[in-house]
Amino acid sequence: MPESIPASLIIDTLKETFREARGGGRHEPLGWILSVPDTHQRTVLAALDKERAIRVVTCATEDEATTAAAGLYLGGEPAVLMIQHAGLYASVNTLRGLGIDGRVPLFYMIGLLSREKDKDPRESRHSMVRYCEPLLDTFAVPHARLEGPDDLELIPEYYRLAQQRRGPAAVLVGLETI
Amino acid sequence: MAMKPEEVLRAIAAGRGDAICVPTMTTAPAWRTLAPDDLSITCVGFMGGASALGLGLALARPERRVLVLDGDGSLLMQLGSLATIAGARPRNLVHFLFKNGVYHTSGAQEIPGGFDVDFVMMAKGAGYRAAYTIGDLGEFRRRLPKILTEEGPLLVELVTGLAAETPMTARGGKPFHQQAEELRQRLLRVGA
Ligand SMILES: Cc1ncc(C[n+]2csc(CCOP(=O)(O)OP(=O)(O)O)c2C)c(N)n1
Ligand SMILES: [Mg+2]
Numbered sequence: 001m002p003e004s005i006p007a008s009l010i011i012d013t014l015k016e017t018f019r020e021a022r023g024g025g026r027h028e029p030l031g032w033i034l035s036v037p038d039t040h041q042r043t044v045l046a047a048l049d050k051e052r053a054i055r056v057v058t059c060a061t062e063d064e065a066t067t068a069a070a071g072l073y074l075g076g077e078p079a080v081l082m083i084q085h086a087g088l089y090a091s092v093n094t095l096r097g098l099g100i101d102g103r104v105p106l107f108y109m110i111g112l113l114s115r116e117k118d119k120d121p122r123e124s125r126h127s128m129v130r131y132c133e134p135l136l137d138t139f140a141v142p143h144a145r146l147e148g149p150d151d152l153e154l155i156p157e158y159y160r161l162a163q164q165r166r167g168p169a170a171v172l173v174g175l176e177t178i
Numbered sequence: 179m180a181m182k183p184e185e186v187l188r189a190i191a192a193g194r195g196d197a198i199c200v201p202t203m204t205t206a207p208a209w210r211t212l213a214p215d216d217l218s219i220t221c222v223g224f225m226g227g228a229s230a231l232g233l234g235l236a237l238a239r240p241e242r243r244v245l246v247l248d249g250d251g252s253l254l255m256q257l258g259s260l261a262t263i264a265g266a267r268p269r270n271l272v273h274f275l276f277k278n279g280v281y282h283t284s285g286a287q288e289i290p291g292g293f294d295v296d297f298v299m300m301a302k303g304a305g306y307r308a309a310y311t312i313g314d315l316g317e318f319r320r321r322l323p324k325i326l327t328e329e330g331p332l333l334v335e336l337v338t339g340l341a342a343e344t345p346m347t348a349r350g351g352k353p354f355h356q357q358a359e360e361l362r363q364r365l366l367r368v369g370a
Contacts, residue, residue: 032237057233057237057262057265057266058262058265059230059258059259059262060258060259060261060262061256061258061259061262063224063226063227063230063256064227064229064230064233064256064258064259064262065230067224067227067230067231067234067256068230068231068233068234068237068262069234070231070234070358071230071231071232071233071234071235071236071237071238072234072235072237072238073234073362074219074231074234074235074238074358074361074362074365075234075235075237075238075239075362075365076238076239076362076365076366077237077238079234093224093225094224094227096223097222097223097224097227098223098224098227101223101354101355102223102224102354102355102358103355103358103359104355104358166355
């Protein structure tokens with residue numbers, strides 16, 4: 001059974017991921033979150049409000065979030081996209097144009113709002129949940145499920161994977177964070 | 179008489195110093211010949227993204243100016259980026275908006291609202307530090323030094339005629355991914 005992940009653990013993992021991306025050392029901010037608020041990850045967003053080390057830029061659309069993340073990458077800064085499945089659907093052309101044709105590493109954390117605890121997301125009653133992985137598959141975007149605290153290592157792993165493959169990579173947040 | 183976009187771009191190229199430039203649509207072919215350098219990145223394939231790409235660059239490199247050379251149809255496609263930019267407050271970002279009233283690249287269809295759309299009011303309403311419109315080349319040249327140094331985010335609506343070339347009539351230039359890698363390497367070298 002999947003489990004909810006506490007916000008503090010996600011934030012610690014993000015900090016580690018950013019530190020590793022910078023090759024250590026002090027830097028202010030350590031890294032950037034581009035977000036269109038995701039209901040599923042709202043406890044993380046709330047905790048990030050109090051975090052000085054990570055700067056959150058709230059964007060009006062996921063197209064902007066994705067594109068601003070690309071601009072940060074070009075400028076040498078580490079960035080993570082925090083959106084929900086509907087936001088992925090809303091920004092597919094940007095994912096394609098920048099992430100695939102443009103070969104920009106883009107690391108996504110995508111909340112699967114309404115995902116049923118006892119069901120595989122591909123069998124969800126909700127189209128928003130059901131189509132997320134198949135859509136990523138269509139674009140050959142590697143993805144993994146964050147199903148509990150034991151899976152947190154997937155965050156740095158898929159962040160690295162995006163850099164290595166020069167393209168998108170995603171982790172899907174299975175249950176609401178706490 | 180509306181300004182020629184090439185003349186506007188020539189003035190920007192002469193004054194920009196080491197600013198990063200983000201052209202798109204019909205500013206792209208002219209910019210490629212005026213400023214064939216590795217500090218420019220042409221947006222193609224994600225219409226409307228020039229403003230947000232400029233935002234990301236400006237946040238990453240606060241010590242450097244970032245000049246977005248946007249299209250009016252393109253900005254309408256991601257109009258929310260005005261508020262996103264204003265909210266993030268990049269002091270080093272100048273948003274040049276080439277207002278030709280049409281989607282020139284796709285065949286010169288009028289944009290919704292045509293020339294009546296007031297981007298200056300929109301940028302101010304979104305919270306840009308300043309925004310103004312310029313339709314005369316002499317005035318543009320006179321005001322450019324201040325535009326290139328004053329605190330942003332700043333939107334300058336440039337009322338222009340149509341460019342001689344569009345990305346459809348003048349194909350070519352380096353692919354986006356190559357420009358992106360060259361710009362990143364250049365910026366990392368400087369930052370090291
Ligand atoms: C998502 C998307 N929809 C439609 C198009 C087709 N298209 C290509 S260029 C263009 C017009 C661009 O107009 P504008 O930003 O005003 O630039 P101009 O060509 O006038 O310089 C359009 C609509 C596209 N490239 N992408
Ligand atoms: Mg236009």
